[in-house]
Amino acid sequence: MLAALVSHFTRRLMVAVPTMLALSIVVFIVLRLLPADPLGMMLPPNATNAEVEALRHTMGLDRSLLVQYGIWLGQVLQGDLGRSISSGVPVTQLIAHTLPATLELSFVALFLALLISVPGGLLLYVLHDRRGELVADAALVLLISIPGFLWGIFLMLGFGVYWPVLPFSGRFSSDVVAAGPTGFVLVDFLLRGQFGHWLDALSHLILPATALALGFSPLIVRVLRASLLEVSHEQYVTVARLRGQPEWRVILRHMLRNAFLPTLTLIGVQFGFLFGGTLLIEMIFSFPGLGNMMVQAVRNHDLPLIQGISLVFCAVILLINASVDCLYAVIDPRLRTS
Amino acid sequence: MSIARLVRWSARSLVSCLFITCASLAGTAAQAQSPAAEEELKIVYPVDVPSWDPTAVTFPAGQSVYKAVFDSPLFIDGDLKLQPSLIKSWKWADDKNTRLTVELRDGVTFHDGSKLTTEDFKYSFFDRPKKDKKLAINGFFGSLKDIEVSSPTEATMVFTTPTPTAPNYLGFLTSYILPKAYIERVGEDGFQANPIGAGPYKIVRYERGSRVILEAYDKYWGPKPAIKRVVFEFVPDASARVAMLESGRADVSVQIPLREVNRLAKNANLTAKIYPYSEIFILQMPSYVEAFQNEHVRRALHMAINKQAISKAFYGNVAKPISVLATPGSPGDVPGYEFKFDKKAAQEELAKAGYGPDKPLKIQFLSTNNAFPSDYEMARAIVQMWSQIGVQADLQEITLAKYLELSHSSKVPGVMLYSWANATGDPEIFAGKILDPRLRFSTWKEPALAKTIDDLAALSDPAKRFEGYQALARESTEHAWSLPLLQSVATIAYKKNLDVKVYQTAYILPAEYRWSK
Numbered sequence: 001m002l003a004a005l006v007s008h009f010t011r012r013l014m015v016a017v018p019t020m021l022a023l024s025i026v027v028f029i030v031l032r033l034l035p036a037d038p039l040g041m042m043l044p045p046n047a048t049n050a051e052v053e054a055l056r057h058t059m060g061l062d063r064s065l066l067v068q069y070g071i072w073l074g075q076v077l078q079g080d081l082g083r084s085i086s087s088g089v090p091v092t093q094l095i096a097h098t099l100p101a102t103l104e105l106s107f108v109a110l111f112l113a114l115l116i117s118v119p120g121g122l123l124l125y126v127l128h129d130r131r132g133e134l135v136a137d138a139a140l141v142l143l144i145s146i147p148g149f150l151w152g153i154f155l156m157l158g159f160g161v162y163w164p165v166l167p168f169s170g171r172f173s174s175d176v177v178a179a180g181p182t183g184f185v186l187v188d189f190l191l192r193g194q195f196g197h198w199l200d201a202l203s204h205l206i207l208p209a210t211a212l213a214l215g216f217s218p219l220i221v222r223v224l225r226a227s228l229l230e231v232s233h234e235q236y237v238t239v240a241r242l243r244g245q246p247e248w249r250v251i252l253r254h255m256l257r258n259a260f261l262p263t264l265t266l267i268g269v270q271f272g273f274l275f276g277g278t279l280l281i282e283m284i285f286s287f288p289g290l291g292n293m294m295v296q297a298v299r300n301h302d303l304p305l306i307q308g309i310s311l312v313f314c315a316v317i318l319l320i321n322a323s324v325d326c327l328y329a330v331i332d333p334r335l336r337t338s
Numbered sequence: 339m340s341i342a343r344l345v346r347w348s349a350r351s352l353v354s355c356l357f358i359t360c361a362s363l364a365g366t367a368a369q370a371q372s373p374a375a376e377e378e379l380k381i382v383y384p385v386d387v388p389s390w391d392p393t394a395v396t397f398p399a400g401q402s403v404y405k406a407v408f409d410s411p412l413f414i415d416g417d418l419k420l421q422p423s424l425i426k427s428w429k430w431a432d433d434k435n436t437r438l439t440v441e442l443r444d445g446v447t448f449h450d451g452s453k454l455t456t457e458d459f460k461y462s463f464f465d466r467p468k469k470d471k472k473l474a475i476n477g478f479f480g481s482l483k484d485i486e487v488s489s490p491t492e493a494t495m496v497f498t499t500p501t502p503t504a505p506n507y508l509g510f511l512t513s514y515i516l517p518k519a520y521i522e523r524v525g526e527d528g529f530q531a532n533p534i535g536a537g538p539y540k541i542v543r544y545e546r547g548s549r550v551i552l553e554a555y556d557k558y559w560g561p562k563p564a565i566k567r568v569v570f571e572f573v574p575d576a577s578a579r580v581a582m583l584e585s586g587r588a589d590v591s592v593q594i595p596l597r598e599v600n601r602l603a604k605n606a607n608l609t610a611k612i613y614p615y616s617e618i619f620i621l622q623m624p625s626y627v628e629a630f631q632n633e634h635v636r637r638a639l640h641m642a643i644n645k646q647a648i649s650k651a652f653y654g655n656v657a658k659p660i661s662v663l664a665t666p667g668s669p670g671d672v673p674g675y676e677f678k679f680d681k682k683a684a685q686e687e688l689a690k691a692g693y694g695p696d697k698p699l700k701i702q703f704l705s706t707n708n709a710f711p712s713d714y715e716m717a718r719a720i721v722q723m724w725s726q727i728g729v730q731a732d733l734q735e736i737t738l739a740k741y742l743e744l745s746h747s748s749k750v751p752g753v754m755l756y757s758w759a760n761a762t763g764d765p766e767i768f769a770g771k772i773l774d775p776r777l778r779f780s781t782w783k784e785p786a787l788a789k790t791i792d793d794l795a796a797l798s799d800p801a802k803r804f805e806g807y808q809a810l811a812r813e814s815t816e817h818a819w820s821l822p823l824l825q826s827v828a829t830i831a832y833k834k835n836l837d838v839k840v841y842q843t844a845y846i847l848p849a850e851y852r853w854s855k
Contacts, residue, residue, distance in 0.1 A: 051471050086388040086395075089530060097546060156581055164585040169578060170548050174380070174569045177543065286573040288548035295574070296547070300388070301739040 005326050012322035020314055024076070027310045028069050031303050076311070082304035084297075091308035094293060099312060100183030101171055102278050102289035108186075108205050109212035109274060110267070117217040121224025121263075122251065128229060140218050148215030149280040155207045156284065168208075169286040172201045208285040216274050223266045227259035234258070261332060268324030272317040378567040379836075379848055382579045382588040386547050386572040390533035391526075392514045393462060393475040398759040402592075402846035403570055404514065406552055408535030411440065411459070412509035416841045418616060418668070418763035420509055424454065424536065424559075428505055431494060435502040435798045438495040446559045448517040449534035449541075456493040460485040461518035463495070475512040479504075500796035502803065506762040538563050538849035548572060554849075564852035576708070583608065583831055590832040592846055596653060596711055602831045610831035612656045615844040616665055617759045617826035619657075619716070620772070622781040623819060624750040629701050634691035636818030639753070640677065641684035642727045645823055648719055652712040657824040662811035663758075663769045665825050669804040670765025672812050677822075684727045695728045702752025703731040709738050710757040711827060717755050746778040754781070757826050761843040765807030766795060772820050773810065782819040 056062050060071050075082065081091035124140070127133045160168040172178060172185060176197050180188020186205075189198035231237060232255060240250045279291035286292070290309055297305035387400040392408050413423040424443055431437035446454040464485045467473045484496040495504060507513060515536060521529045533541060538560065539552035549571045554563040571588065573579045580598050582588040584605070594602070594610075602610035621639070623630045630636055645659035661677040664670030685694070693699040705717035714735065721731045731753075736744075744750045760767040774791050775783040790810060797803040814820055828844040835854050841847070 055472070087530075088389050088391070088394065088526075094546070153577065156578065160587075161581045161585045164587075167587070169382075169571060169573055169582055169587065171545075174549055174551055174571075178545075284575050284578060286548065286571065286575065286578060288545060292547055292574070296386075299737050299739060301737065301743055 005329060008329060009322055009326050012325050013319075016315075016318035016322065019318060020311070023314045024073065024307075024311060025069065027307055028072060029065065031306060032065060032068070072307075081308035081311070084305045085302045086297075086300040086305075091304050094305065095290065095308055095312055096183070098288060098290045098293050099316075101185075101287065102275070102282070102291060103316070104184045104186060105205060105209055105212070105278055105282070105287060105289060106271070106275050109209040109216065110271065112209050112213035113217040113220060113274075116213060117220035117224060118256075120217065120221040121228065122256070124221060124225040125228040125232075125251070128225075140221060143214065143218040144222075146215070148211050148277045149284060151214045152208065152211035152281050152284040155211055159207060166207050167204050170204060171288055172197065172204050176200050204287075208281050208287055211281050211284075212274055212277055215277060216270060219270060220263055220266060224259060224263045227262045228255055231255050231259045257331065261328065264324060264327060264331065268321050271320045271324075275313065275317060275320075377565065378569065379565045379590065379851060380569045380571060380588045381590040381592070381846060381848065382573045382582045383570045383846070384572070384574055384576070384579065384593045386550075390530050390544075391473075391516075392535075393467070393512045393516065394473050396474040396477065396511050398511060398761070401511065401761070401843075403550065405537065405845055406539045406568065406570075406848060407533065407537045407541060408514040408516070409446075409537045410509050410513045411442075411515060412505060412513075414506075414509040414761055414763075414843055416839065416843075418761070418842050420505055423509070424459075424515055425508065426491075428508075430502075430798075433798065435500040435504075435796075436497045438497070438501075438504050440493055440495065440508075442491045442493070443559055444491050446536055447557050448520065448536050449555055450517070450520055451557070452517060452519055453490075454515060454517070454536050455490040456485075456487045457490070458515050458518045459493055460487055461521075462514065462516045466516075466521075473512075478507045478510065478512055499792075500798065502798050502800070503762075503764055503766045503795065506764045506767070510762050510767070511759075539568055542567075552848075561849075563849040565848060568848045580831075583833075589836055590830065590838065590846070590848075590851075592828070592830050593711070594829050594831055596827075596829060599829050599831065600654070607834050608831055609834055609836075609838070610829070611840060612654060612827050612829050613840050614656060614658060614665070614825045614842075615828045616668070616761055616763050616842050617710075617757050617844070618660055618663065618665060618768070619710070619713075619755065619757055619823040619826055620663065621720075621821035621823060622745075622750070622754040622756050622772075623821065624748075624752070624754075624781040625783045625819075626748055627751065629699065630753070632691045633817055634687045635693070635699060636821075638684045638687035638691065638727060639724065639729065640815075640818050640821045641680050641687060642723050642729070643720055643821070643823065644679045644723060646679070648716055649824055651719065652715055653824070653827050657827045659824055660822045662808070662815050663772055663820060663822050664765055664807075664811055665760075665763060665768075668763040668765070668768075669800075670763075670768050670807045670811055672808045675812060675815075677815050681727060688727055688729070693728055697728075699729045701729065701731050703733045703755075704736045704741060704750070704752055705733060705755040706738055706741070707735045711829060713755060713757070716823075720755070742779065745781060748778075748781075748783070750781050753821075755823075761845070763842070765804060765811065769807050769811040769814060770795060773814055784819065 060068055079092060081095070083090055084094060124136050127136050156168045159166040167173065178185050178188065180191060182188055185201040186198060189201060228251070237250060237254055240254050278289060279294060281287070282289045282291040283295050290312065294306070294309045297309060383403070385399045387403050388397060389395050392404040409424050411423060411425040413421045415421045424446060425440045426443045428438060428440045431439045442454070442456055442459060448454055463475065463479060464482060467476045467479065481497045481499045481501050482495060483498045486494045486496060488494065497504065517534055520534060524532065538555060538558045540555045542551040542553045544550045549569055552568040552570070554566045571582070573582060576593065576595050579591045580594050580602070583591040583602070596612060599610045599612050602608050623636055625631065649655050649657045649659060658666050660666060661675055662670065662672050688694060688699065703717060703721060705714050707714040717733055721733050724731050741750070741754055758768065758772060770791050771777060772780060773782055773787050774780050775785055775788055794803060794806040794810065797806060815822060830838065830840060832838050837852050837854055839850050
């Protein structure tokens with residue numbers, strides 16, 4: 001089974017390569033079509049035209065777009081995404097520093113979203129055709145209508161200012177030193193046995209992750225409820241009920257697992273939005289992740305950094321989609337044999 | 339019964355979620371509510387520094403952070419007067435202002451303990467910039483031909499042309515003395531990773547995009563900082579900066595929205611201030627856009643702006659209206675001169691250019707949003723004022739970086755609302771730079787102005803120089819080459835028991851702050 005899964009995963013990754021290439025072309029060309037000159041930010045105002053042209057030549061900006069793209073792609077394939085215009089630091093170094101923070105935030109948000117939405121979906125299914133359904137539906141619509149960043153502001157004011165029990169800035173407190181092999185502070189602090197620091201890092205994650213999760217979970221609740229309703233009429237469910245199994249066991253053992261497949265599809269597709277949602281949430285919570293850096297890069301017109309982050313965003317989303325595809329096979333034995 | 343069990347299961351899941359939250363709450367609640375130690379100061383600051391080489395970037399917003407770690411040769415004080423710093427004394431060695439002899443303070447050390455000498459001075463201002471043309475310091479010392487080192491504490495800066503304002507630049511953006519031996523030993527990347535300077539604080543830890551933790555340098559040559567540990571937390575969102583101060587997680591917050599200043603001022607535990615500083619709001623006119631080549635159009639646009647109303651609406655009347663390219667009371671200001679708001683005269687000027695209510699003038703108008711306090715709101719108000727005289731301005735939001743790129747490539751498509759920083763207050767850096775057609779950030783490209791500016795820059799008599807710049811600034815207003823609007827304002831809020839000194843430069847200098855008893 002493992003070999004089949006690896007093979008399936010590899011195939012999915014191969015399919016992702018053309019997508020990555022297409023995206024790299026789009027990003028590269030669009031950024032260069034902007035009516036602005038990146039050299040404007042790189043040289044002092046009194047630089048002579050000769051100095052401008054010399055730098056343009058050094059950077060290869062006087063060559064055709066195709067050649068420029070070829071040079072850039074060649075460097076990317078060697079792991080060199082160039083240097084940030086605003087800081088002069090290698091883009092790979094900047095991304096390596098911030099990507100774990102964003103991934104950690106996204107995964108904790110996903111975990112919280114599942115914690116909220118699985119019981120929520122079950123509750124809504126149970127309430128189907130009952131008195132409480134209308135109220136629950138209304139509450140769900142309300143939750144869907146509130147975007148993640150607004151949750152961020154509500155949570156910050158609620159738990160950060162008026163009842164100041166949770167931190168809402170940064171990844172951990174200023175007296176905590178993060179150093180570890182993975183860059184994921186929750187993992188690194190655990191590996192080093194620093195449970196106090198682990199709790200500190202977790203507490204910094206709770207508000208931004210909850211803001212992301214609250215924006216994400218209503219969708220899962222809806223799809224899960226719909227899937228449960230759909231499978232509730234399946235033959236195997238009827239058989240289980242006829243065998244005298246209690247309703248809760250029918251739902252948890254037989255219906256939930258099958259109803260979860262469409263939900264998993266949704267999670268795979270929506271994870272991209274969740275990952276993208278970190279842009280605003282990281283900004284609001286001053287979370288030093290990839291999204292925050294992207295906002296700064298756009299503000300500074302830092303082309304190499306924008307290109308690098310776009311590529312990484314795309315790669316992560318494709319990787320997640322490939323992983324979700326593999327998860328189908330784990331959950332549904334029929335897909336494994338096919 | 340079965341449903342009840344299911345509901346119980348759902349409830350158990352939710353409880354487990356709550357448990358995790360509560361566990362972390364318990365772990366951090368005490369910390370969150372603990373008062374700040376008197377030895378520490380936490381400043382919430384809107385931007386991180388783009389680079390740890392302070393000579394590489396012209397970045398006014400980051401100067402407060404740079405000034406804590408690095409030291410500049412001269413210091414511009416609260417009244418915009420030059421004061422000795424790493425340079426103890428300075429004098430011109432000739433009448434033409436081409437040779438400036440400086441004497442460095444003896445016994446100054448960098449954070450690694452090595453001694454700061456004129457070799458470091460030469461390296462920072464001459465050798466290194468000559469090798470790397472990308473360093474922004476080149477923009478301020480372009481006429482520097484050499485630095486002659488006479489001793490470890492004495493050197494002479496040699497300029498190709500008379501440069502009487504050179505001392506001003508020694509206290510301005512990008513002017514910092516870097517450690518030559520250290521940079522040569524660890525390399526440029528090594529210096530970026532572990533920067534050291536000769537400033538009052540040394541870096542303990544830097545987390546890019548998040549915070550920099552500083553500790554007082556015990557061998558600092560100047561007065562020892564009263565607060566031993568300073569944390570600059572980089573919080574780009576203005577609401578979050580306010581929230582951090584209100585919740586007691588920060589001691590000082592800067593660049594807070596003006597509407598919040600009035601609210602925070604009512605808080606018994608906080609002090610909040612709006613104060614004018616050495617920047618001016620101007621409207622940049624691109625001379626290469628056809629509509630703005632007509633002087634009647636430019637003057638009409640200027641006359642139609644009610645600056646006092648803008649100041650009252652957005653800056654609580656703290657931002658003073660200006661009529662020339664200089665802050666009120668600075669050497670470039672023209673006492674008694676006022677360019678008056680006159681809607682009727684504006685309509686007449688516009689009519690002379692062939693425009694009016696039946697044939698409105700259509701222009702593009704660019705403004706940043708939140709790069710400066712209430713910038714976009716001011717731009718919207720100006721659009722309304724212009725619409726009353728028959729000008730249809732298409733307001734577009736733009737980032738500062740994009741504007742600079744457009745400006746540097748002479749492609750600005752319309753009027754641009756801009757905040758011009760000049761921590762020296764010298765008119766050369768107001769009218770002299772804004773109107774210099776050779777500079778890539780100027781938008782009014784009148785070739786004849788180059789000679790005027792060169793002649794003014796070479797005047798060694800400060801009185802004559804200031805007089806000349808006043809005349810130039812007045813001429814600029816009369817011809818509407820660039821429209822002066824208001825003196826900019828800065829905002830700050832901090833805990834009541836903290837002594838904070840505000841500067842006209844708007845720099846935040848924690849080395850001078852102290853907790854009151």
